[in-house]
Amino acid sequence: MKKVAFYTLGCKLNYSETSTIGRIFQERGFEKVEFTDKPDIYVINTCSVTDNADKKCRKIVKEALKHSPNAFITIVGCYAQLKPKEISDIPGVDAVLGAAEKFQLVDILETFEKKAQPQVYASAISEANTFHNSYSFGDRTRTFLKVQDGCDYSCTFCTIPLARGNSRSDTIANVVRSAHEIVESGVKEIVLTGVNTGDFGLQNGERVETFYELVQALDQVEGIDRFRISSIEPNLLKDEIIEFVSQSKRFMPHFHVPLQSGSNKILKLMRRRYLRELYADRVSTIKSLMPHCCIGVDVIVGFPGETEEDFLETYNFINDLDVSYLHVFPYSERENTSAPELPGKVSIKDRNRRADMLRILSEKKKRYFYEQNIGREFTVLFEDDVKDGLMEGFTENYVRVVAKYDPVLVNETKHVRLTGINEQGLMQAEESFAEVLKH
Structure with missing residues (x-):
């Protein structure tokens, strides 16, 4: 029995997929072990949202070789789809599988025997057109359940559509079935996850169901105490969803809503599908129905063209919003995106300084939010x-x-x-x- 270990970089969606790939290995007779237990095979699921994520992949490969020098090292995930040749050149890497191949890696690689040259299986992203059901398993308290994959948006800073393909979803019936399976494992909380979760319902490019209908169906699943929505775009967070969560006993009063910038000028350059006024309205609607609701925010600083005045507009906008915490990202240039071609490049020093300012603001927001809950x-x-x-x-x-x-x-x-x-x-x-x- 060969031993296999996994390492996941990136988002909750990646964790759900790694766990599912792990179960495929176990069903085929492999033994799943810890990273340090000298496995025969490593599977590293990568992210490529920032340059730092790329560097982390290289570091994990080096660490794997320290623990098990002769292990067969397989790389999957977004980085693998975007730069398969580059990854195959990393010393120690034996196989690279793209988005369309990663769930078939046991069949594709079969014996996991090392070859003279790294094996690369990465089809064009257009081939990644099938939805693969996934959910994390092993954390008894919380499970990440994938309901949607891919993205049809074209934000100028983002490589995700290139790494994961077009938007596609599971069906409500299948998601509910997965939720019932999760109930049997003893898990009490399910986090719904996807690339663009609120875009749930697309089948072969046509909308046949909606995220609101999914939320309604899951609310009827007995045995799960809590559901959370991992992240949802402000333009897809409709009033009906907010109102339903406010009355639900299972869906928690917690939203994570990406903002990216509080400047309409920058939002337009980013090609986002909303302006700051809509975002403020979403926050106001949530708080009017759920005053103690937690609201998390994603923000990118140092985007090309962002002047100091634009940044301060974002800072002041967030400062005035009744939100609970921030996830702050200094802008990172990504290949095959249009943002790096925009004028007004911001220095790394200024990106980091602005990020630090927002992280301090985040701590203040979080502290204030916690203080509002004392005594409750x-x-x-x-x-x-x-x-x-x-x-x-x-x-x-x-x-x-x-x-x-x-x-x-x-x-x-x-x-x-x-x-x-x-x-x-x-x-x-x-x-x-x-x-x-x-x-």
Whole structure:
């Protein structure tokens, strides 16, 4: 029995796909092991959103060879689709598989025997036109369930359409079936994920279902305590979805909504499908229905043409928004995108300085959001990671809570009252008075 280990770079979608590929290996008789357990095969699932992600791939290959010098190293994922030849030249890489091939890698590579030259199987991205059901498995608390793949948008900074192909989706029936399978594993929370999750419903280029219909169907699945929407474009976050989540007992009051810039000038250069006014309206609508809802924001700084005034417009716009935290990315030039051709290149120094300013703002936003929840009662789903005798979990609205380790609480929801914030910025809690009365 050959041993195989996996390493995932990038997004939640990648994690769901790595887990599914891992199950394919196990069904074929391979033994899944940890990265350091001297496996016979490594499968590295790559990201290519930034240059840093590319560099990480090279580093992981080097680390793999340290642990198992004779291992067969396979690279899949977005980087593999975009630059298969470049990856095949990395010392130690034995095979590279593109988007259309990665789920067939066991059949394609069969014996996983090293050849004189690296094997490259990467079709044109137009061949990646099939939806492959995927969900993560192994974390008893939370599962990432893929419902959509690919993207039909043409943002000027993004390579994802080139790496994953056109937008396509699973069917509602299949997603619900997967949710029932996940219930059987004991998982309490499902995170819906995709490249452009809100674009769910496209089959062969035609819209046959909608994300709103999917949300309604999943809300009926018994056995899952919580659903979260990983990320959704502001132009696809319709009022009906927000209103439904506000009334749902299973969908959590937590949205992650990419902004990218608070300047309409930059949004147009990015070729985004909304302006800042729509984004502000989405935040306002969410907060009017769910005042304690958590809202996360993606922001890119240093995009070509972004002057200091444009950046400050973004900073002030976000500062005035009732949002909870930011994911900040300094702009990174990507091959085969049109953004690098735009005038007004921003220096690396200024990109990093602007990113640092927004990260500080994010900490302030998060702290303020946490403070608004002190004294309120929630349920916390506790996880099985234990550090220094403490365990952590999240409230419905994504406040991270720390508590003294209790094995009974792992993968269980506990009614608590939030009492304060510790030195690490985590929320402390005590058992709610209402819960004590029940006993």
